[in-house]
Amino acid sequence: MKKLINNPERAVDEELAGMAAAHGDLIRIIEPNVVLRRDAPRPGKVGVISGGGSGHEPMHGGYVGMGMLDAACPGAVFTSPVPDQMLAATKAVNAGAGVLHIVKNYTGDIMNFELAAEMARAEGIEVASVVIADDVAVKDSLYTAGRRGVGGTVLAEKIVGAAAEAGADLKTVAALCQKVQDNVRSMGMALTSCTVPVAGKPTFELGEDEMEIGIGIHGEPGRTRMKLAPADEITEMLATPILDDLPFKSGDTVLAFVNGMGGTPLMELYIVFNKLAQILKGRGIAIGRSFVGNYITSLEMAGTSITLLRLDDELTRFWDAPVHTPALRWGV
Amino acid sequence: MSGSTPITYDDVIAWINTFAASVRDQKEYLTELDSAIGDADHGINMDRGFQAVIGKLPGLPNRDIGAAFKTVGMTLVSTVGGASGPLYGTFFLQLGTATAGREAIGLDDLIAALDAGVAGVQRIGKAEPGDKTMLDTLLPARDALREAAASGASLQDALARAVAAAEQGMLATIPLVARKGRASYLGERSAGHQDPGATSSYLLLKAAADAWSGAAGGTAN
Numbered sequence: 001m002k003k004l005i006n007n008p009e010r011a012v013d014e015e016l017a018g019m020a021a022a023h024g025d026l027i028r029i030i031e032p033n034v035v036l037r038r039d040a041p042r043p044g045k046v047g048v049i050s051g052g053g054s055g056h057e058p059m060h061g062g063y064v065g066m067g068m069l070d071a072a073c074p075g076a077v078f079t080s081p082v083p084d085q086m087l088a089a090t091k092a093v094n095a096g097a098g099v100l101h102i103v104k105n106y107t108g109d110i111m112n113f114e115l116a117a118e119m120a121r122a123e124g125i126e127v128a129s130v131v132i133a134d135d136v137a138v139k140d141s142l143y144t145a146g147r148r149g150v151g152g153t154v155l156a157e158k159i160v161g162a163a164a165e166a167g168a169d170l171k172t173v174a175a176l177c178q179k180v181q182d183n184v185r186s187m188g189m190a191l192t193s194c195t196v197p198v199a200g201k202p203t204f205e206l207g208e209d210e211m212e213i214g215i216g217i218h219g220e221p222g223r224t225r226m227k228l229a230p231a232d233e234i235t236e237m238l239a240t241p242i243l244d245d246l247p248f249k250s251g252d253t254v255l256a257f258v259n260g261m262g263g264t265p266l267m268e269l270y271i272v273f274n275k276l277a278q279i280l281k282g283r284g285i286a287i288g289r290s291f292v293g294n295y296i297t298s299l300e301m302a303g304t305s306i307t308l309l310r311l312d313d314e315l316t317r318f319w320d321a322p323v324h325t326p327a328l329r330w331g332v
Numbered sequence: 333m334s335g336s337t338p339i340t341y342d343d344v345i346a347w348i349n350t351f352a353a354s355v356r357d358q359k360e361y362l363t364e365l366d367s368a369i370g371d372a373d374h375g376i377n378m379d380r381g382f383q384a385v386i387g388k389l390p391g392l393p394n395r396d397i398g399a400a401f402k403t404v405g406m407t408l409v410s411t412v413g414g415a416s417g418p419l420y421g422t423f424f425l426q427l428g429t430a431t432a433g434r435e436a437i438g439l440d441d442l443i444a445a446l447d448a449g450v451a452g453v454q455r456i457g458k459a460e461p462g463d464k465t466m467l468d469t470l471l472p473a474r475d476a477l478r479e480a481a482a483s484g485a486s487l488q489d490a491l492a493r494a495v496a497a498a499e500q501g502m503l504a505t506i507p508l509v510a511r512k513g514r515a516s517y518l519g520e521r522s523a524g525h526q527d528p529g530a531t532s533s534y535l536l537l538k539a540a541a542d543a544w545s546g547a548a549g550g551t552a553n
Contacts, residue, residue, distance in 0.1 A: 053413075076380070078371045079413040107513045108414035111456060115409065115418060137517075143509075144516040196372050199363055203372045218371040220514055223521070 001200045003300075008197035012054045012074060019061060023326040026065040033081070034089045035061035035072040046164045046173050047071070047093030050102040050157055051086060052109055053078040055196070056217055059154055059296045062327030068161035069102075069325070077196050077299070078218040080108035086116030090125055098126035098170035102156055102177060104149025105133035106218075128170050130177035132156055134186045134307065136245045137214030137223055148216045151259050151307030152184035154295050155319070158328065162321035176318070180309065185242045187214065188305030189234060190261060194219045194298050213237060217261075217298045217305075231268065235275035238306045243283060248308060250284030255291060255319060257307035262297035264304055269293065272304050289319055295327070338436040339487070341395040343544055348389065348404060351539035352382035358535060365528040369515040374416060374528040381412035381420070395435050401445075402428030415513055416529065419453050419466065426452035439481050439490060446474045457512065464510040464522065466529035473498035473537050491541040495534075502526065502534040 005011050012033070020029045030036050041047065050060045051073025060072035071089035075081035090099045099120070103113045110131065117127045134152030138144055160177045168176070190212045193202040196219065203219035206212060211234070214222035229237075248254060258273045260266070269292050280287060288311045296305070309315065322331030355362070355378045362375030385407045392400055405424030409417055430445035431437055437445070450470050459465045476497035480490035505527035513529075515522045 075413045076373070076377065079373050079377055080415075080417075082410050082413050082417060084410050106415075107457075108417070111415055111418035112413065139519070143511045144519070145513055148517065196376075198376050199367070199372045203367050216514075216517060218514070220371045220517060223517070223519060 001195050001197070003195070003197060005197055008200070011197045012076060015054070015057075016061070016074065019326065026324065026326055027061070030088065030092060032084050032088060033074060034085055034092065035064045035074065036089070036092050037064050037066075037070045040070050040093045041095035042070070043095050044097055044167070045070075045095055046097045046168065046170045047090065047095065047099035048102065048157070048161050048164050048173065049073065049086065049089045049093060049099060050153070051075065051081045051089070051113075052104055052106075053080055053218065055194075055299045056296050058294075058327030060157070063154070063157050063161075063325050065323070065325030066332070067165045067321055067323035067325075068157055068328065077198065080106060080112050083112050083115040083119060086113055087119045090116065090120040090127060091123070094125045098128065100160065100164070100170060100173050100177065101127060101129040102153065102160065103129055103131050104153055105131050105146050106148065107145050109149075126170060128174040130156075130174055130181060132181050134181065134184045135188070135216065136185050136241045137187050137216075150188060150217055151186040151257055151296055151305050152180065152309065155184060155255065155257065155291075155307065155309050156180040158323060159315055159318040162318035162323070165321070176314075180315065183246070183310040183315070184307060185245050186305055186307040187238045187242050188216070188259075188261065188303060189213045189238060190215045190222065190298075190301050190303035191228070192263060192300075192302040194262070194301040196299070211303075215298075215303065217296060219298055219301060231271045232275045234304075235272050235306070236279065238304075239276055239279050242306060242308050243279075243285075246310065248283070248285055248310060253286045253288040253311045254280065255289040255309040255311055255315075256280065256287045257291040257295075257309070259296055259305045259307065260294040261301040261303040261305065262294055263300040263302035264294075266293065269304060272306070276306060288316060338438060339442060339544065340436045341397055341400065344397050344400055345389055346543040347540045348400070349386060350543040351536050352386045354535045354539050355379050355382050355532065362528050362532055365526055365531055368525045369510065369518055369522045370528060371514055373414065374532065377412050377414050377416055378420070378532055381408045381417065384411040396432070397434045397437060398428045398430070398432030400428070401425070401431060404428075415457070416532075419457055419529070422452040422456050423449040439477075439487050443474070443478050443481060446470075446477065450474055459512045462508060463512045464505045464508040464515060464527045464530070465512050466527070466533040468505050468508070468527065469498045469501040469530040469533035469537070472501040488541075488545060491537075491544065495538050495541045498534045498537045502530045505530045
């Protein structure tokens, strides 16, 4: 294992201390490991929190700030946070207008957020939860835990955060989050595995000439392993199931999000985007907004995911609204 | 009479300590199993939780078995994360409720407590037998314990049968296709691998058998 760490057991704690040192104007860290907006709670505002395992940076801690999340709960690497964290976050951001939990669809995240929501309600805080499950690589059936929450989560946090910032109430904010979920689809692939610091060795092995299609964001293996193909073919393999699933139709306008898994250079992400743009054009789908970079990662994994969100005026307006967080900043 | 064989407070603490040591010992093995079909953290997370647990046990104020189990459960919920935290946490919280206020319990009490624990795991995990989860170990073990008790077996004999049933259940997860948790994302590719949660549950039962091999029941042979 070759990593810039001091002690695997302390990696997340030291990361959070570094974030506080770097972005103290935007965030602060409170016990037990909650990244909190500097000026939370904001009077009258619905609180928006999320959380999940660490290792997906900048998600979620990097999205705490004006116009996005009020708090984020980072668990151990690839391990959902514990209810104590979500309870502390919920209490810290609650200004009396209620709190929205944005939860990615993983068994552990669902259970821990549910426990926290129950505890918060018992303390008189109004909590709504929306589950993001946008990964078309997973069959949504009785025989799986359901689709994973992946790239769509970042878009939901931005859009929902903007609505909350604008003063929308809890019911409206939750409905908007569900609207994002209903209109977003993603799929990812890996060129390499990644190494959880405390595990010390890669989660899975991929040969020099192999790739894994349909991966999530936890270094878990995907659905199929294949011979490595050119970027254009890989882009087709990811885009086609996404487009056919919703389905996205001719005349639609989308936000096209090409995400890096952590170890892939922007050069390659733009090569993917180039092909994606051609595919969308061929289907008569317009790119209303584009988003390219490492925004929801899997440590140092090389690979990419594609996320498409069907836009309307409301979603576009909240996407464009000002945001000021450690990882996203525009309009300010 | 099997039902009257006492399991004391000290026996319960010995069980938890034995399991904590077993998890530490098998940490890498559990993580390796999890890297094949999950996300390579089961041993790491369970070890973090049980190290926190053994730090808390000496500070407990009285010899209440139920309180000890509840402390274990709450500590796991607060330190493990993932799905294992709520699942094992609920298991022990239910054991605690079933044994509240008791300084010693018999085999029948243990079976009733296990019933409650397993029901809690089923309730929050929503898994069925054969879904390739910890239930595939816990359910046959509980049933074996119950049958052994009904036939008048001693605590040690009953536990030995439960551990054997648990081991069979654990091994039976190998060919199964996972239907719950992260392993379910793999679909057919999850077959051929032993379930990490079923494995840690086997270790939990084996820890009871090991810890009580001579301690409880008054006779060592």
